[in-house]
Amino acid sequence: MARVTNDVTIRDVAKHAGVSAKTVSRVINEEPFVRDSTRAKVLQAINELGFVVDLSAKRLATGQAYAIGLIYHNASWHYILEVQKAVLQAAREAGYSTVMLPCDVCAE
Incomplete structure (x- = not known):
């Protein structure tokens, strides 16, 4: 059963998917140059762990208000x-x- 909690981090998702935190970030931000198979693994890990993007952190990291x-x-x-x-x-x-x-x- 998927664990739904706000304490799941990008690093947790990366470890679960067997990729780097930067790769998870690229998938979350819909950046190009991520293999479809890798993107699918990351999205599956996000779903299984119940990862939720922290909009405050995203705003701080990108400098955009959203x-x-x-x-x-x-x-x-x-x-x-x-x-x-x-x-x-x-x-x-x-x-x-x-x-x-x-x-x-x-x-x-």
Whole structure:
């Protein structure tokens, strides 16, 4: 049975798959030049160990925010909730966090 925990590291995945930590990193970041068979071994190890990418660590390592901001005017518009839900879902699926800010004082 797969162990699902947040304390699994890239090194744990690498050891389980029999590859280097850099290879695991390349697979996680969808970089090229990783053999299909190696990529499959790493993905299987990730699944079996329940590895979850630490977005804070990824942001720190890459210098990228992986965040999307949604600023909107008039929260009472009938469609804003559907827009918010769609943005949240799409961002989550792409590995981004979201910041939503209602703009009560927007220029007309």
